[in-house]
Amino acid sequence: MTTQYRLSPQLVARVVGAALLLVGVLILVLTLAVAALGLPGWVLLVVAVVGLLGVSATGYAAVRVGWVLRVTDEGYVVRFVRGAGTTRARWKDVEDAVTAEVAGSPCVVLRLRDGRSTTIPVTVLAVDRDRFVREMQEHLRRGRGLRPL
Incomplete structure (x- = not known):
């Protein structure tokens, strides 16, 4: 018999929150770069979408895939x-x-x-x-x- 113990919801929220904060800072820096350097606006949009997809994937992995402890009959x-x-x-x-x-x-x-x-x-x-x-x-x-x- 195998039992897996997953991350607590509080810890998942902290991980996803940290990832979201990182994406937010990246978007802020990129926004300033777009304004200062005259880069096209679609660059900002692409980075924002990819960042949010990354945060979503992180949350999904932490909730569904990530286990902290796996216990079997052997160990x-x-x-x-x-x-x-x-x-x-x-x-x-x-x-x-x-x-x-x-x-x-x-x-x-x-x-x-x-x-x-x-x-x-x-x-x-x-x-x-x-x-x-x-x-x-x-x-x-x-x-x-x-x-x-």
């Missing part, structure tokens, strides 16, 4: 999380899973048998915190070959 893979530590491991290599607060953000820390760890901030995921912790504990149990509670 897990984390991506797009700076400071996650170990980004992939097998369940049989995981010693335990604990909750912690890192930099004021609630996290699940998967501690590996070799001393490494994976830190997953729950706030970046589009899932309820308590549900996520329960699901991770269940995956850990199954990955070790233990029966569900």
Whole structure:
């Protein structure tokens, strides 16, 4: 069984907002260049349309395609999380899973048998915190070959 955890809506809004701000600044600079250099107006229109299509594609990818955590019966893979530590491991290599607060953000820390760890901030995921912790504990149990509670 494979479970994918996607980006939280708040994080998607921040990413799309940053992309939209970047396009806005680009259009402003290009508008000034068109006015100062006498460039044709269609250049501005083309850049604006391409920029907005880019922002739309970014939003679509973040919502539909982008996953942060993929969990299978064998292990897990984390991506797009700076400071996650170990980004992939097998369940049989995981010693335990604990909750912690890192930099004021609630996290699940998967501690590996070799001393490494994976830190997953729950706030970046589009899932309820308590549900996520329960699901991770269940995956850990199954990955070790233990029966569900």
